[in-house]
Amino acid sequence: MRLHHPLPIISCCVPFILKAGKALNSRKAEIHIQFKEVLGDIFQCQKQGRNEFIIRLQPYEAMYMKLTVKQPGLEFSTVQSELDFSYRQHYQGVTISEAYERLILDTIRGDQQHFVRRDELKVRICDMYAWEV
Numbered sequence: 001m002r003l004h005h006p007l008p009i010i011s012c013c014v015p016f017i018l019k020a021g022k023a024l025n026s027r028k029a030e031i032h033i034q035f036k037e038v039l040g041d042i043f044q045c046q047k048q049g050r051n052e053f054i055i056r057l058q059p060y061e062a063m064y065m066k067l068t069v070k071q072p073g074l075e076f077s078t079v080q081s082e083l084d085f086s087y088r089q090h091y092q093g094v095t096i097s098e099a100y101e102r103l104i105l106d107t108i109r110g111d112q113q114h115f116v117r118r119d120e121l122k123v124r125i126c127d128m129y130a131w132e133v
Contacts, residue, residue: 061087
């Protein structure tokens with residue numbers, strides 16, 4: 001599904017593409033931000049693909065970037081490299097709560113900071129109905 005926004009600054013430059021599926025081999029939730037191709041190839045070598053920023057929400061929370069970088073050394077060639085932050089690997093030995101465990105615990109304790117108040121609902125940052133499918 002491709003979304004369009006009426007504001008020219010958003011609609012001309014940034015495509016929003018949503019993909020979803022059912023009955024897939026694995027259950028996962030990820031956000032992929034794919035950057036535009038770089039204009040002009042200063043290294044004049046094989047394309048490695050676009051740079052990407054990926055946020056994995058489930059399972060196993062993680063963030064990583066796939067980047068095309070210059071290969072170390074004197075050669076003028078590029079390689080695909082990853083900057084990886086895996087939450088479970090970084091915090092080994094720490095009990096990581098599930099998505100709603102903390103929310104339910106805070107609710108039982110009377111903490112409502114994770115919920116939207118009525119006055120916050122009236123003041124919206126983004127008009128949901130402005131988006132066209």
